[in-house]
Amino acid sequence: MGDLIRLLRKGLPAEAVLTDPDVTASYATDMAGFCAAGNPAVVVLPRTVEEVRHVMRTATELRVPVVPQGARTGLSGAANATEGCMVLSLVKMDRIIEIDPVERIAVVEPGVVNAVLSRAVAEHGLYYPPDPSSWEQCTIGGNIGTGSGGLCCVKYGVTAEYVLGLEVVLADGRLLTTGRRTAKGVAGYDLTRLFVGSEGSLGVVVRAVLALKPAPPQQLALAAEFPSTATACEAVRRIMARGHAPCLLELMDRTTVRAVNALGKMGLPESTEALLLAAFDTPRAQADLAAVGELCTEAGATEVVPADSAAESELLLKARRMSLPALEALRPATMIDDVCVPRGRLAEMLDGTAAIAERHGLTIGVCAHAGDGNTHPVVCFDPADPEEARRAKKSFEEIMALGLELGGTITGEHGVGLLKREWLAREAGPVSMEMQRGIKGVFDPLGLLNPGKVL
Amino acid sequence: MGDLIRLLRKGLPAEAVLTDPDVTASYATDMAGFCAAGNPAVVVLPRTVEEVRHVMRTATELRVPVVPQGARTGLSGAANATEGCMVLSLVKMDRIIEIDPVERIAVVEPGVVNAVLSRAVAEHGLYYPPDPSSWEQCTIGGNIGTGSGGLCCVKYGVTAEYVLGLEVVLADGRLLTTGRRTAKGVAGYDLTRLFVGSEGSLGVVVRAVLALKPAPPQQLALAAEFPSTATACEAVRRIMARGHAPCLLELMDRTTVRAVNALGKMGLPESTEALLLAAFDTPRAQADLAAVGELCTEAGATEVVPADSAAESELLLKARRMSLPALEALRPATMIDDVCVPRGRLAEMLDGTAAIAERHGLTIGVCAHAGDGNTHPVVCFDPADPEEARRAKKSFEEIMALGLELGGTITGEHGVGLLKREWLAREAGPVSMEMQRGIKGVFDPLGLLNPGKVL
Numbered sequence: 001m002g003d004l005i006r007l008l009r010k011g012l013p014a015e016a017v018l019t020d021p022d023v024t025a026s027y028a029t030d031m032a033g034f035c036a037a038g039n040p041a042v043v044v045l046p047r048t049v050e051e052v053r054h055v056m057r058t059a060t061e062l063r064v065p066v067v068p069q070g071a072r073t074g075l076s077g078a079a080n081a082t083e084g085c086m087v088l089s090l091v092k093m094d095r096i097i098e099i100d101p102v103e104r105i106a107v108v109e110p111g112v113v114n115a116v117l118s119r120a121v122a123e124h125g126l127y128y129p130p131d132p133s134s135w136e137q138c139t140i141g142g143n144i145g146t147g148s149g150g151l152c153c154v155k156y157g158v159t160a161e162y163v164l165g166l167e168v169v170l171a172d173g174r175l176l177t178t179g180r181r182t183a184k185g186v187a188g189y190d191l192t193r194l195f196v197g198s199e200g201s202l203g204v205v206v207r208a209v210l211a212l213k214p215a216p217p218q219q220l221a222l223a224a225e226f227p228s229t230a231t232a233c234e235a236v237r238r239i240m241a242r243g244h245a246p247c248l249l250e251l252m253d254r255t256t257v258r259a260v261n262a263l264g265k266m267g268l269p270e271s272t273e274a275l276l277l278a279a280f281d282t283p284r285a286q287a288d289l290a291a292v293g294e295l296c297t298e299a300g301a302t303e304v305v306p307a308d309s310a311a312e313s314e315l316l317l318k319a320r321r322m323s324l325p326a327l328e329a330l331r332p333a334t335m336i337d338d339v340c341v342p343r344g345r346l347a348e349m350l351d352g353t354a355a356i357a358e359r360h361g362l363t364i365g366v367c368a369h370a371g372d373g374n375t376h377p378v379v380c381f382d383p384a385d386p387e388e389a390r391r392a393k394k395s396f397e398e399i400m401a402l403g404l405e406l407g408g409t410i411t412g413e414h415g416v417g418l419l420k421r422e423w424l425a426r427e428a429g430p431v432s433m434e435m436q437r438g439i440k441g442v443f444d445p446l447g448l449l450n451p452g453k454v455l
Numbered sequence: 456m457g458d459l460i461r462l463l464r465k466g467l468p469a470e471a472v473l474t475d476p477d478v479t480a481s482y483a484t485d486m487a488g489f490c491a492a493g494n495p496a497v498v499v500l501p502r503t504v505e506e507v508r509h510v511m512r513t514a515t516e517l518r519v520p521v522v523p524q525g526a527r528t529g530l531s532g533a534a535n536a537t538e539g540c541m542v543l544s545l546v547k548m549d550r551i552i553e554i555d556p557v558e559r560i561a562v563v564e565p566g567v568v569n570a571v572l573s574r575a576v577a578e579h580g581l582y583y584p585p586d587p588s589s590w591e592q593c594t595i596g597g598n599i600g601t602g603s604g605g606l607c608c609v610k611y612g613v614t615a616e617y618v619l620g621l622e623v624v625l626a627d628g629r630l631l632t633t634g635r636r637t638a639k640g641v642a643g644y645d646l647t648r649l650f651v652g653s654e655g656s657l658g659v660v661v662r663a664v665l666a667l668k669p670a671p672p673q674q675l676a677l678a679a680e681f682p683s684t685a686t687a688c689e690a691v692r693r694i695m696a697r698g699h700a701p702c703l704l705e706l707m708d709r710t711t712v713r714a715v716n717a718l719g720k721m722g723l724p725e726s727t728e729a730l731l732l733a734a735f736d737t738p739r740a741q742a743d744l745a746a747v748g749e750l751c752t753e754a755g756a757t758e759v760v761p762a763d764s765a766a767e768s769e770l771l772l773k774a775r776r777m778s779l780p781a782l783e784a785l786r787p788a789t790m791i792d793d794v795c796v797p798r799g800r801l802a803e804m805l806d807g808t809a810a811i812a813e814r815h816g817l818t819i820g821v822c823a824h825a826g827d828g829n830t831h832p833v834v835c836f837d838p839a840d841p842e843e844a845r846r847a848k849k850s851f852e853e854i855m856a857l858g859l860e861l862g863g864t865i866t867g868e869h870g871v872g873l874l875k876r877e878w879l880a881r882e883a884g885p886v887s888m889e890m891q892r893g894i895k896g897v898f899d900p901l902g903l904l905n906p907g908k909v910l
Contacts, residue, residue, distance in 0.1 A: 101696045102799045125698055147641035158639055161616065176886045182795045183827035184613055185864040186602035186652040187871060187882050188909060189891045193648035197641040214698030241556045243580055243669030283739060340637045344557045372638035412639040424643050431631045435897060436644045442893030454643060 004062055004086070008044060011054030016092070018043040027089065028081045030074040031134075033335045033383075034393060035418040038083025040067070045092045049169065049206045055088055056204065057173035065451050066171075068200030070110065070142025073134035075336055076417025078146060078199040078453050088204060090141045097207070099124050104212045105164065105181055110141025110205050117210075126212040129156035132413070133324060141205050147197030149413030151320070154371030155247040155281075158413060160196040162211045168195060168203035171444040181209045194439065199415055201450040202443040216281035219247055221313035222289050222306040224296040225272040229253065229354075231300030232274035233347035236370045238295045239278065240343055244288065248279040249371030250320050253350065256365040256378075259326035266319045269303070274350075276301070276370065277320055279313060323367040324378065330363055331380035335396050339403030340374040340412030352402045353377045360391040364399075374412035375403075397423075416454045424454065459517055459541070463499060466509030471547070473498040482542045485527040485534040486589075488790045488838075489848060490873040493538025495522070500547045504624065504661045510543055511659065512628035520906050521626075523655030525565065525597025528589035530791055531872025533601060533654040533908050543659060545596045552662070554579050559667045560619065560636055565596025565660050572665075581667040584611035587868070588779060596660050602652030604868030606775070609826030610702040610736075613868060615651040617666045623650060623658035626899040636664045649894065654870055656905040657898040671736035674702055676768035677744050677761040679751040680727040684708065684809075686755030687729035688802035691825045693750045694733065695798055699743065703734040704826030705775050708805065711820040711833075714781035721774045724758070729805075731756075731825065732775055734768060778822040779833065785818055786835035790851050794858030795829040795867030807857045808832045815846040819854075829867035830858075852878075871909050879909065 008017050018024055019042050028037040041064070046052045059066045065085040072079050081087055094111035101124050108117060114135040118128050131150035132138055138148070144166075149158040165179030179185065179192035195202055226232035232251055239249065252260070252275045257268045268275060276296065280288040286306075293304040307313040328334050341349045350366060353375070357364035368375040377399050381392035400410045400423050410416075410423045425433050437455055440447075463472050473479055474497050483492040496519070501507045514521045520540040527534050536542055549566035556579045563572060569590040573583050586605035587593055593603070599621075604613040620634025634640065634647035650657055681687035687706055694704065707715070707730045712723045723730060731751065735743040741761075748759040762768040783789050796804045805821060808830070812819035823830040832854050836847035855865045855878050865871075865878045880888050892910055895902075 100799075102692050103797050104695065149639055153639060158641070160641075160645070170886070174886050176890060177884060178887065180795075180864050182797055182829075182863055182867065184604055184608060184795045184824075184829050184867040186613070186615075186868060187864050187866050187875075188879050188887065189653055189657075189894055190615070190645075190648045190651060191887065191890060193645045196645060198644055202644075214700065237557050240559065245669065283737075340635075340639045342558050342637055344555075369639075374637075374639050408637055409635050409640040409642050411642050412637065413641060415641055416643060420642075427642050429632060431625070431629050432633065432643070432646065435631060435646060438897030439644055439894060442890060442897060 004058065004064055005042060007058045007062065008042065008055065012044060012046060012051055016045045016047065016051065027069065027087045030072040030077060030079040032075050032077040032417060032419050033333060035077030035080050037080040038085065040081040040087040041084045043087040043089060045089050047092045049167065049175065052169045052204055052206050053173045053175065056169050056171060059086055059448055060172045060446065063446060063448065065448050067450050068204050070139035070145065071137045073138045074142060074146050074417065075414045076419040078415050078417030080418055082451060091139060093206065096120055099126065101126060103181065106210045106212055108140055108208055108210060110139060110208065112140045114138050114140060114143060121212055122215060125215050127215045128162065128210060128212055130159045130162060133321060140208060144196050144205055144208060145199045146415035147413065151248050151250065151369065153369060154249050155245050160193060163192055163196050163208060164211050165209040166192055166195055166205050167207035168205055170203050171446060171449050176203060179209065197415060199417060199450055199453050201440060201454050203449065217283060217285065218310050219279040219281040219313060220285040220289055220307055220310065221248070221277055221279035221316045222293055222304060223316050224276045224293065224301040225269050225303045226274040226276060226301050229274045229350040230347045232276050233350065235276055235296045235299035235301065236343060236346060238299055239292055240371060242295060244292055245282065246278045246292065246371060247281040248277065250277040251368040251370035252320065252323055253366040255363060256323045256327060256367050259330055259365055260319050260322050263326040263329050264322050268319060277316055320367065327365040327378040327380060331382055333381055333383045335379045335392060337377045337379065337396055337399045338411045338414040339399055339408055340372060341403055341406045341408030343373040345406040345408070346370060346373050348406055349375055349402065353399055356395045356398045360395045362391055362395055364395065372412065418453060421454065459513070459519055460497060462513045462517065463497065463510065467499060467501060467506050471500045471502065471506065482524065482544065483536045485529040485532060487530050487532040487872060487874050488788060490532030490535050492535040493540065495536040495542040496539045498542040498544060500544050502547045504622065504630065507624045507659055507661050508628045508630065511624050511626060514541060514903055515627045515901065518901060518903065520903050522905050523659050525594035525600065526592045528593045529597060529601050529872065530869045531874040533870050533872030535873055537906060546594060548661065551575055554581065556581060558636065561665045561667055563595050563663055563665060565594060565663065567595045569593050569595060569598060576667055577670060580670050582670045583617065583665060583667055585614045585617060588776060595663060599651050599660055599663060600654045601870035602868065606703050606705065606824065608824060609704050610700050615648060618647055618651050618663060619666050620664040621647050621650055621660050622662035623660055625658050626901060626904050631658060634664065652870060654872060654905055654908050656895060656909050658904065672738060672740065673765050674734040674736040674768060675740040675744055675762055675765065676732055676734035676771045677748055677759060678771050679731045679748065679756040680724050680758045681729040681731060681756050684729045684805040685802045687731050688805065690731055690751045690754035690756065691798060691801060693754055694747055695826060697750065699747055700737065701733045701747065701826060702736040703732065705732040706823040706825035707775065707778055708821040710818060711778050711782060711822050714785055714820055715774050715777050718781040718784050719777050723774055732771055775822065782820040782833040782835060787837045787839065790834045790847060792832045792834070792851055792854045793866045793869040794854055794863055795827060796858055796861045796863030798828045800861040801825060801828050803861055804830055804857065808854055811850045811853045815850045817846055817850055819850065827867065828863070873908060876909065
């Protein structure tokens with residue numbers, strides 16, 4: 001321990017090495033529930049690639065496990081410390097190095113906050129789509145580590161589709177460059193994508209080349225009320241089958257609608273069983289919305305309310321963004337699940353989740369990126385009541401089991417972390433797990449990088 | 456050898472095991488020049504996953520190297536046989552298993568021809584974008600193996616972006632399932648992408664889940680004549696910087712334009728130094744074309760000719776598609792390069808290529824996916840003249856060196872294969888090569904799968 005601090009300080013300024021136990025303890029966890037965490041022995045906050053390399057060389061020399069961290073807004077425990085580990089926080093590496101409108105790329109350090117990058121590229125008429133709900137806090141490095149998504153994925157895809165190239169410090173301190181900064185490139189195995197979603201378990205991302213899109217027109221939204229989840233999901237099916245390209249297609253179940261009203265006085269219709277929000281950022285958004293509104297009515301919507309203005313649209317989206325805090329306000333604690341199923345199975349997923357909630361006598365509100373089939377059931381409970389906590393955990397797992405049964409995945413955009421580690425093996429199967437472990441061994445033969453996460 | 460055939464026939468019908476040397480010799484190469492090839496000991500043509508597994512188990516048992524093949528239209532020698540190998544042709548596994556407009560996916564076997572899939576999904580109002588110029592012959596398995604692109608990539612990206620999940624037979628015959636059939640999914644390391652572009656060196660793809668797009672409106676094109684490559688490339692810069700989303704942005708240099716006229720009597724303007732083709736498949740294609748036409752004029756175009764109809768557009772695109780055959784008609788042989796540079800460096804790439812041609816006294820025509828910075832210099836030469844062949848090879852390599860110097864990659868969409876194997880190490884560097892070799896070792900510890908390719 002004394003050795004570790006002494007060696008670290010040889011390559012890091014004093015203020016970049018935190019050892020005060022009260023301070024280091026505050027770096028122990030991300031936002032996931034039900035995940036074990038230990039006390040870090042030390043927290044380091046490097047500002048340069050060379051400092052990160054020094055950190056990893058030191059870790060390798062002394063065989064100290066390293067837990068890379070961004071803003072710790074993750075929801076799967078991937079950033080949780082292990083006992084005696086070194087926390088490697090990348091938040092001080094927060095420079096936007098380059099924004100290029102001709103190449104449509106940004107080059108950034110991992111600690112850049114998602115919203116900061118989004119606003120910076122907007123000034124150049126560009127758009128960085130991935131928009132996880134924590135976008136005002138979360139970092140690009142964390143987004144890459146967890147493979148995060150957001151509301152816009154139904155049109156623009158997830159973080160992975162925007163990562164063109166990386167610089168990565170390996171476990172032994174060597175620097176690896178992957179990918180490219182050109183529009184295309186297929187030279188060799190795709191190491192870039194291997195790092196996306198790897199939760200810092202293969203290396204430490206210290207720089208990223210990100211693809212950008214031209215800024216689209218401002219989006220226009222509508223809300224549609226449905227008498228059942230089945231009719232709302234039928235609308236989703238029809239919208240997608242008809243070839244529409246909404247930039248947002250979200251579903252809030254009754255529990256979520258009521259919670260949002262309770263928290264935000266939003267005046268959403270409480271009689272609805274499912275509220276669908278659709279938005280378009282196309283040149284003909286009003287016409288697209290009208291067409292989608294008709295499909296909603298055909299599918300059984302009792303009311304369709306298109307926003308007349310960007311301001312009205314923003315209000316609808318605000319209601320959606322309030323879903324998670326609103327559900328969190330219902331009970332002392334929540335666990336948010338992240339199951340993604342084929343669009344055609346969405347109704348079964350929602351109804352099955354409601355049945356699980358009822359069976360366990362729990363409140364589970366669901367908001368869903370319906371256009372992607374990606375549901376976020378939020379299990380509300382009181383951790384002070386061990387029996388209720390047990391039921392919460394049980395239903396959380398039954399929801400994942402249901403997702404797998406319906407041909408889905410245990411995680412659409414939050415990652416595996418600690419929370420779903422045992423479930424990964426169930427989804428991927430033994431052959432895949434063996435290959436994944438083999439890859440881990442190639443990059444991190446001593447097993448020092450974020451041990452116990454993902455695999 | 457006797458053992459091999461006997462064992463293969465235990466799990467394959469007689470007609471699926473070809474041993475006639477005249478027949479097996481015809482499977483020795485793909486379309487690349489300058490690449491060594493050996494005689495296969497046997498060619499197998501399985502029709503089922505179980506048959507592929509039997510093939511790989513047999514190969515592992517007897518330690519016989521296996522070269523997977525599709526339509527052998529590849530341009531890097533990735534499908535070339537090695538002496539005494541077993542060629543594993545996937546062309547008989549050509550079923551389209553599923554097309555689902557709600558999920559926007561197709562599930563296919565590897566031997567499905569690209570054009571067959573494209574037409575099949577079009578009947579459902581869907582679109583499979585990747586369109587390599589060999590699309591009427593090449594197979595989806597080959598597209599995945601080489602990571603192929605095409606004309607549409609400037610808007611729609613390359614094959615990699617359409618592969619959601621795979622079934623892969625590993626070297627030892629085990630079946631690996633990767634990825635998903637949902638819109639999103641981040642469970643574990645991204646093994647799917649590892650196989651895209653791996654040229655059959657990590658496993659044999661036997662099934663793929665592909666993402667589809669809604670069919671766009673029919674495209675409308677324009678042609679613009681430029682007095683220099685510099686002005687044409689300046690137009691490309693402006694078009695991309697202004698946020699336009701053409702579905703095609705192609706450049707033909709003077710040599711190519713003249714060759715196309717000579718072959719096809721197309722009546723293209725021979726006085727031009729560079730011809731730019733742009734197309735839009737947007738709802739407002741005419742307005743988009745007009746805006747792009749203006750940018751071309753501003754950048755120095757001497758003439759801008761927008762097509763008035765889909766038929767006229769098709770004629771322009773036909774000229775572009777004729778580029779390669781037209782250049783091939785100039786001399787007994789050609790080598791086609793595939794260097795992708797940042798868009799902003801395209802003019803330097805083109806002018807540098809012209810200088811290389813001049814220095815070596817060779818004809819090198821360039822057609823380029825200009826919107827992606829992806830150039831295809833076609834080196835024309837007579838292989839019967841060893842001195843000319845030597846100069847051709849030299850210039851081919853100088854073109855790659857120039858691409859790397861300009862911050863580009865040695866291959867935008869054709870792959871590494873045999874042809875660029877030594878160049879991969881130059882582009883990727885020793886750390887990346889070590890990691891890539893480590894990954895190869897995880898999937899194929901005996902080194903039986905397409906030995907000598909990629910790495």
